Amino acid sequence: MxxxxxxxxxxxxxxxxxxxxxxxxxxxxxxxxxxxxxxxxxxxxxxxxxxxxxxxxxxxxxxxxxxxxxxxxxxxxxxxxxxxxxxxxxxxxxxxxxxxxxxxxxxxxxxxxxxxxxxxxxxxxxxxxxxxxxxxxxxxxxxxxxxxxxxxxxGFHRRYSPHNVSGMEFLKSGKVGKIREVKAFVNYNFGKGKLEEQVNPPQGLDWDFWCGMAPLVPYNPSIHPRGFRQYMEFANGMIGDWGPHWFDQILWWTEEKAPKKIYSVQKGGWRETRANAPEIQTAVFEFEEFTCTWEHSIVNPHNEIKTENVGVYFYGTEGVFHMGWQKGWTFFPNDKNKEAIHEDAQLNKPDDQNIDLVxxxxxxxxxxxxxxFADIEKGRHATNMSLLANISAKVGRSIAWDYQKDQIINDKEANKLLVRAYRKPWEYPKW
Missing domain, CATH: 3.40.50.720 (NAD(P)-binding Rossmann-like Domain)
Known part of the structure; x- marks a missing residue:
């Protein structure tokens, strides 16, 4: 065959x-x-x-x-x-x-x-x-x-994409060996940009309704359309955008539901735009059996990376496995006498996704x-990793997470950030 x-x-x-x-x-x-x-x-x-x-x-x-x-x-x-x-x-x-x-x-x-x-x-x-x-x-x-x-x-189409499925089979087969370290990353150079002019919303856009329960901020065209994820009033930056996809791949691989401890730092302010999401961020997630790190930069493409500038590295005792996007997956054996194993991606155009399988x-x-397979519970745990990293960065310390109680342990200040005040007349949902 x-x-x-x-x-x-x-x-x-x-x-x-x-x-x-x-x-x-x-x-x-x-x-x-x-x-x-x-x-x-x-x-x-x-x-x-x-x-x-x-x-x-x-x-x-x-x-x-x-x-x-x-x-x-x-x-x-x-x-x-x-x-x-x-x-x-x-x-x-x-x-x-x-x-x-x-x-x-x-x-x-x-x-x-x-x-x-x-x-x-x-x-x-x-x-x-x-x-x-x-x-x-x-x-x-x-x-x-x-x-x-x-x-x-x-919409976790990466749970269904052929190379993600076959790559996960490879990981679970044990061919990578015992995995104790995992690294998810996204690195793009968006440049400094320019300071966007705050103007009246275009005719036909109900800006008050668009902002909804979030703060009513002045309109500028870098927020809408398509730029909102760099504004923390409406999203959670790069880790909130890309993080859930790659964290979901990690949670798909492991039997663990969620990390025990999270620590994150983030920095920004170098761009010349009004966007307020951090330009760089590093997060560390402690699980029972392994440690996961997250890294993103929107000011440096990290050209030293030889696979692609997005994905997850699984570091095993037999080698390093890269789960990528447009370039598929690759296993690099520790044994220098063995050749790398690669599988190309099979993605649908024009957006290089597999939404049809979802x-x-x-x-x-x-x-x-x-x-x-991409049930809401899976989406919640993967999204929470992004959100908890941002909470850690905001309070400036490590936080301990109890996913069964759905709360941060012994930290009242951090627990308050699990919710946010809604702008009237919208009401925060009951849980």
Whole structure:
């Protein structure tokens, strides 16, 4: 059997058993009434793959920015004949359309409120990562998913990508040896930038509604569209953006649910922009059986790295394994007489992702009632690693985390940061 055939077969076998995304064929049924909330470029990417399944009927598109909404509607009309209605208020959308599926592709600070309201209205939710802006929001989302018995899948497409699946099999096979050290990293050079002018929001954008429960800050075009993750009012910087993807890969590999202790430092202020997320950050996570570190820089691409500038290194007694993105995975044996082992990535264009495989699991689980491979619980633990690192950096000390009690141990100041005050009239979700 050729290696490509072997890998393809092993992917299907392993995901159907050990990892249990349920790629089965079910009887035809009426299409799922689907609403997209957050109609920017990434939300459209998710919806596009949903339309391609042939199992969704797009009934609504919702966004507080009518400029994005119009562009999205124009593209959707090219993809299907569903003629979805458009909304600027997600509450009206949920009430009038009563969708079976809601895609929540809003900025991070909106994830919890919209996901919770969607599930309470009866919808299953495709939720983008990170699942929440604060820890207890994630707790509340998972609780509502369980209480309502709705499927809440997280956009962890790397759990489904062929090279990630085969790479995880390689790791779990023991060929890397005993692993005691893991390092996740993202290093890009975004440059100094320039100080953005604070201007009036463009016509058609309800900026007050966009800010929502977050502080109402002056508008500037580097926040919206697509730049919000460098603003801590709405997101959690690079570790909040990329961290959940790579932390999820680590938690997929280990049997442990969460780290015991976290320590992080972050620095910034070198850019000439209004963005307030840290330019560099290092975090250390202590697990029972291994130590994990995180590193990111947006001012230095770290050209000394010979794989790619994102991914996870697993350091084993037999060698070093790099789980990457666009370049696949590579194992570098400690024995210099052995050649490196490599597997190319198999990614879909134009965005080099595998969102279609997330949809297969999502739709199968809606029918079967089984939890998806990228279930909300997985998303919560991976997101929490990012959020707890930021809390450690903010209080300036190590914190001890009890995931079963969902609290930081013996640190009142740090525990207060598991939530944040919402701007009225929005109310923080109950957990």
């Amino acid at each position: 050729k290696r490509r055939e072997f890998v393809a077969n092993s992917i299907l076998a392993s995901t159907a058993t050990a990892f249990a995304p349920h790629f089965f064929i079910f009887p035809k049924r009426a299409k799922y009434r689907t609403a997209l909330i957050g109609s920017g470029w990434w939300g459209l990417n998710i919806l596009r793959e949903g339309i391609r399944t042939g199992e969704v009927q797009v009934v609504a598109l919702c966004d507080v920015d009518q400029n994005q909404l119009s562009k999205c509607k124009e593209e959707v009309d090219k993809l299907c004949n569903d003629q979805p209605k458009t909304y600027t208020d997600f509450r009206e959308c949920l009430q009038k359309e009563k969708p079976d599926i809601v895609i929540n592709a809003t900025p991070d600070h909106w994830h919890a409120v919209i996901a919770i309201e969607a599930m309470k209205s009866g919808a299953h939710v495709y939720l983008e990562k990170p699942i929440s802006h604060t820890v207890k929001e994630g707790t509340a989302i998972e609780k509502v998913a369980r209480d309502t018995k709705r499927i809440c899948i997280v 949809w297969k699991d999502f739709l199968a689980c809606i029918q079967s009632g089984k939890l998806p």
